[in-house]
Amino acid sequence: QKEVEQNSGPLSVPEGAIASLNCTYSDRGSQSFFWYRQYSGKSPELIMSIYSNGDKEDGRFTAQLNKASQYVSLLIRDSQPSDSATYLCAVPPGYSSASKIIFGSGTRLSIRP
């Protein structure tokens, strides 16, 4: 089992709809969770961090964390063509001082007009 798993996609969502991206992780000791967005040909950009069970909202983005199920998701409301990118879930291992991060393989999101 991979340490951080994501559906590779592509996930196609109509403009204006909600895009839902999912991620599962294997290390129960992990305490912090990150979502990065990567446009084609660009570097990963941190867009959301979440540390507690429940939801965290930032503009059109909502991160959801369920530690019991080892599941973290990212919801994008009112999807725009500019949201088309690859989204990487990233989780520090729980055994260390969380100095490194394990990245998932990413989900490619396409917003269709």
Added chain:
Amino acid sequence: DAGVIQSPRHEVTEMGQEVTLRCKPISGHDYLFWYRQTMMRGLELLIYFNNNVPIDDSGMPEDRFSAKMPNASFSTLKIQPSEPRDSAVYFCASSFLGAGSYNEQFFGPGTRLTVL
């Protein structure tokens, strides 16, 4: 802050040549990471430093790869000799782990390496 700075942005070289990639982390950050990204293997951690000291180099593919961090504001990743399979985008990232921080990593723009 200027963010993480990498140079060169693009590098084309011939097999067997030495390649040196450079990185300047965000001022005040105490962790520096080198990653490699390819379509086949995704984003791979090669090595990371804490306070200029290498902590984990288990991701370095082989002895042809080496990395140094002589001071808090500069790091290099060297490949000698380079091979076509080293062609990838190499990213440098930095972070700060301390009070109020959860060690979020910030990436540089990357160096696209092509080995012919």
